[in-house]
Amino acid sequence: MKLSRLVGQRIKEAPRDAQTASHIFLMRGGYVRPVSTGIYSLLPLGKRIVTKIERIIREEMNRIDGQEVLMPVVLPQELWDESGRSESVGPELLRFQDRNGKPMLLGMTHEEAVVHLTRTEVTSYKQLPCMLYQLQTKYRDEARPRAGLIRVREFTMKDGYSFHTSQECLEQYYRRCHEAYVRIFERVGLANCISIESDSGMMGGAVSHEFMAIAECGEDTIFMSPDGQYKANRDVAVSKPVYVKEPPLPLEKVHTPGRKTIEEVASFLGVEPSRTGKAVFYVDPQGNVVFVMIRGDIEVNEAKLRKHLQAPELKFANDDQIRAVGAEPGYASILNVDASKVRVVVDVSAAESSNLVVGANEPDYHFKNFNFSRDAKGGEVTDIAAVREGDPCPVTGAPLRMLRGIEVGNIFQLGTKYTVAMNCNYLDQNGKSQPMIMGCYGIGVGRTMAAVVEQSHDQYGPVWPMSIAPFTVHLCALNVGDANVRREADTLYQALLDRGVEILFDDRSEKAGFMFNDADLIGAPLRLIVSPKTVAAGQVEFKTRDGKRKEMVNRDSVVEFVMDLLRTMR
RNA sequence: CGGGGCGUAGCGCAGCCUGGUCAGCGCGACUGGUUUGGGACCAGUAGGUCGCGAGUUCAAAUCUCGCCGCCCCGACCA
Numbered sequence: 001m002k003l004s005r006l007v008g009q010r011i012k013e014a015p016r017d018a019q020t021a022s023h024i025f026l027m028r029g030g031y032v033r034p035v036s037t038g039i040y041s042l043l044p045l046g047k048r049i050v051t052k053i054e055r056i057i058r059e060e061m062n063r064i065d066g067q068e069v070l071m072p073v074v075l076p077q078e079l080w081d082e083s084g085r086s087e088s089v090g091p092e093l094l095r096f097q098d099r100n101g102k103p104m105l106l107g108m109t110h111e112e113a114v115v116h117l118t119r120t121e122v123t124s125y126k127q128l129p130c131m132l133y134q135l136q137t138k139y140r141d142e143a144r145p146r147a148g149l150i151r152v153r154e155f156t157m158k159d160g161y162s163f164h165t166s167q168e169c170l171e172q173y174y175r176r177c178h179e180a181y182v183r184i185f186e187r188v189g190l191a192n193c194i195s196i197e198s199d200s201g202m203m204g205g206a207v208s209h210e211f212m213a214i215a216e217c218g219e220d221t222i223f224m225s226p227d228g229q230y231k232a233n234r235d236v237a238v239s240k241p242v243y244v245k246e247p248p249l250p251l252e253k254v255h256t257p258g259r260k261t262i263e264e265v266a267s268f269l270g271v272e273p274s275r276t277g278k279a280v281f282y283v284d285p286q287g288n289v290v291f292v293m294i295r296g297d298i299e300v301n302e303a304k305l306r307k308h309l310q311a312p313e314l315k316f317a318n319d320d321q322i323r324a325v326g327a328e329p330g331y332a333s334i335l336n337v338d339a340s341k342v343r344v345v346v347d348v349s350a351a352e353s354s355n356l357v358v359g360a361n362e363p364d365y366h367f368k369n370f371n372f373s374r375d376a377k378g379g380e381v382t383d384i385a386a387v388r389e390g391d392p393c394p395v396t397g398a399p400l401r402m403l404r405g406i407e408v409g410n411i412f413q414l415g416t417k418y419t420v421a422m423n424c425n426y427l428d429q430n431g432k433s434q435p436m437i438m439g440c441y442g443i444g445v446g447r448t449m450a451a452v453v454e455q456s457h458d459q460y461g462p463v464w465p466m467s468i469a470p471f472t473v474h475l476c477a478l479n480v481g482d483a484n485v486r487r488e489a490d491t492l493y494q495a496l497l498d499r500g501v502e503i504l505f506d507d508r509s510e511k512a513g514f515m516f517n518d519a520d521l522i523g524a525p526l527r528l529i530v531s532p533k534t535v536a537a538g539q540v541e542f543k544t545r546d547g548k549r550k551e552m553v554n555r556d557s558v559v560e561f562v563m564d565l566l567r568t569m570r
Numbered sequence: 571c572g573g574g575g576c577g578u579a580g581c582g583c584a585g586c587c588u589g590g591u592c593a594g595c596g597c598g599a600c601u602g603g604u605u606u607g608g609g610a611c612c613a614g615u616a617g618g619u620c621g622c623g624a625g626u627u628c629a630a631a632u633c634u635c636g637c638c639g640c641c642c643c644g645a646c647c648a
Contacts, residue, residue, distance in 0.1 A: 011596060012609065013582050017641045037640070085648080092647065109648050142644055151647095219647095249631080313646085412648090440648085447619065460608095479606050513608030520608090541607095 001471065003506040003518070006030075008043035008260060010518050022218040022453035023148025025462050029521035030176045032472075038145025038153035040446075040462050045522065048277065048470040049449050052157065054135050057443060059346040060180045064173075066131045066160055069397035071113040077103035079112040094141045102432045106139035111418045111440060114161040118436070125165050128426060128436065133160030135445065147217055149450040155281040158480045160441040163419075165428065170437050174207070175414055177441050177529065181211055181409055184443065186320060189452055189465025193408065196222055196231045208412040211443075215452035220407055223400045225393035231402075236305035238383055239391035239400060244350040246336070249369040254357075257364045260330030262296040265366060269357060273297040277370060279332035281325075284309060289317050289325050289393045291342050293334050293357070294385060295349035308345065308382050326361065333358035334376050335350040335367060342489030344379035346372060351381045409443040460520035463545050466569045471504040473562060474524035474545075476515045478531035480507060487532040492540065495559045501566065521547070526565060528558065 008483055010029030026032045031046035058068065077095065080086035086093075086105070096108045105114060122130060138157045145151050156226060160177070164170040176243070178195065185193040192214040197207075211234060212222055221234035232238070254553070257266045266273045276296030283289055285443055290309060294300055306314055319329045319386040325342040327333075350356065351372040358370040370483055372381075390400035419435040420423065428434050435530045466472060473496060477489035493505045504524060506515050512531075519527055529541040539552040542561070553561050 009598080010609095011581060014584090014645085015581070016576085019610090019642080021621095034640095089626080089648070090646080111648080140647080144642095146642080442648090476607095481606080509606085511606055511610055513606095513610085516608050518609085527608080533607080 001504050003504055004312075004508050006044060007301035007503070008045055009269075009478070010521050019332045020147045020150065020454065021457050022150065022450035023456060025453055025476060025521065026148055026367050026450065026542070027458065029461055029523070032149065037150070038142055040149065040152065040154075040236075042446075045470045046449070049464070050445055052468040053445055053448055054156075054158070055186050055443070057135070057184055058458075059494050060184045060187075061131075061133050061158070061160060064176045064180045064306050066133045068131045068134060069114075069117070070134050071107070071117065071135060073103055073107055073139070074413055075107050075113055077105050079116055079211055080105060081451060083112050083115075083507075085112070087569075092140045092142060094139055104237065107136075108138050108140045109157075109442070110134070110136070110159055111161065111414070111421065115418050115422045115424045115438075119419075119422065120164055122163060122436075123426055125426055125428050129162060129164045131160055131162040131173070131177075133158060133441070135295060137252045142320050142433075146219075147425060149446045150217065151219065153445065156445040158441075158443040158445060163424075163436040163441070165426065165434065165437065167415075167437060168383070170413055170415075170439050173287065174411060175438055175556040177411055180208060181411065181443070184301050185211060185213070185408065185448075187474055188448060188468050190455060192446070192455055193451075194222075194224075194228070194231055194405075196224075196233055196405075198209075198410070199234045207409060210405075210407050211409035211411075212403075213408050213455060214403050214450075215451060215454035216404055216408040217454060220405045221404045223387050223389075223391075224403055225400060227396060230393045230395040231281045234387065235301070237387040239385070239387045239402075240394045240397060241298075241391060243349060244354055245352070246354045248371040251370065251375065253360060254333075254366050254368055254450060256366045257363060259364075265357060266296065269366075269420075271357060275353070275356060277333060277350045277353070277358040279327060279334065279359060281316045281322050281327070281332070283316040283321060284311040285313050289321050289342055290314070290333060291325060291327065291332075291337060291344045291379075292347070292384065293344070293358075293379070293421060294347035294460070295353055297350050298347065298388075299386040300347070300384055304382075304384045305345065308384060309343075310382075328359065328361045328363055331359040331363055333367070333370065334359060334379060335359070335370060336377070338377055340378065344376075345384060346376070346379040347384045348381060350386055354561065360466040380520050393545045406447060406454065407444075407450045408451050409441075411441045412439065414438040414440050431505070458520075458547075459518065461522075462523040464523040464525060465527045466566075469502075469523065469525050471502045471522065471524045472566060473501055473503040473528060474519045474522060475503055475505045475524045475528045475530070476512075476519060477505070477507060478512050478515070478529060479508050482532050482535075484535045485530055485532055489536050492558065497560060499559065501562065513519050526562065528562070538539075 010030050011028050013398040014024040015027050018027050032040045077086050098104050132440045134274045135158050139154050142153050162173050190213050195209045195211050198210045223237040224231040259268045262278050273296040278296045322329045355369040360367050378540050393400050417433045424436050425433045453462045480486050496503045525541045525545050537557050540558045543550045
């Protein structure tokens, strides 16, 4: 490919709305262009990268017996009525009608479609297990697309679905798929990608993992012990805090005029916030108030609370709703609150700590020496604490580190949620009909490309790994007006093309600096430079994009030199 | 959906407060010439319903109202 022919302008200045490295460089390098919020076109450079990522994914999926299929983007809503998801999924599902008024939707994931396929094609235990996957466009009407390709509305996803006759078989396959994912992310060059356990429990003991590319701009927060033994998404992370345990002292009412916040009360009484208990009030979608108590210095993790309550959405209660359950805003506690009248959820931190300062449920008064087991009238004790950086790891006790990550893939043991709802059954050895047991496995392709840039770039542009680079060799001809340079560069270009090398030849009559900057934005791992100086010396200059190597190579051996490198740098 | 910011040439911006030589600058593109090792120089050219719509006014990019789009933070996210 000659750079003079390549469609996709490199631009000198970053678009104003691009903030993250991947967004800036994918725009500046001419890899992608926005069409609408969260909707992008891929230019030739971007498409080449995506194609390479997809090839790696295909190889690894095929290696674990996956079979590639292609299901429609446009699906009839009736299929989603069967699974119940047209009810349960909100506005992120884009719905519309066809010309006959038939309700249709754009697939955001393809469980229904794959079950539709499998329930007729696969009917016997002899055909199981099997795994189908596709690389297909997904559409999600995201509330807030952001950071270029990190969070978009339309995107290509590899989604795979496995079907099994037993939980054991699913788990075994799940482990194989996990290994395949590790290989995929290694091969695409994500140096720092970890799998973390996510959300187990809500869906009846279902297990799932998220693959997180560590990056500052990531949307997910991960807690990890220094040795990596423990790692978890913030939504499910737990820590092992130390609770102050001492003999219970008698309750003592104290005057705390105008002191409403934990900071005010703690400093007024001269105690640490960790020796207080605070009350937080939520309202569930049915309008029920939930009375939450947690140690004063710890925040409530709303995701954990929602899961515990099985409530899809929670809002903070207002003062009237708080008073209605017998508490006084600013001075609230579960002391004297009847847990049979209002739902009381107590975090372990508050239940296990001794002699806490808590509200008196009347203005301007608190109590000292609250002890849950002695003073509370019931309440569900569970872990709803938000983990903080530095909290002790639940496994090792070492201070937890907080990291940000981009979720590039996830795998999930779905079970029979869809197969039961949609009658996806097989006949077992006894001729009995059984629902298939299902797993699903996703990878965001464009997001993976963006994550690689986040992890592999310098101030000038992306440093693509050999495995997914749009071109492996970038040839610059400095001063192509010079007939010798022109001839030598043309010859070298043709020789490498003939060897099947993916080479980009900058044949433009530009200044050196201009060409080098474009080359940096394109990020090919290997660079060759032909100039009047190198021609005179009978050599070609060689550099790697990562700056680790730079040397002069004899003109006659440069083709073999490059071929050797391409073989070893795979 | 809540909070904040922004819409002027392909990109980055100035002009708006104080209405009137106000359709401008830099980059990019095109033509010609000089250049050629880290985003060169000279001369010239093309490119804009100043986001859209109402209103105020002799006069609106500029003031008022409404709408739309985009970005950031939060909420939400199979």
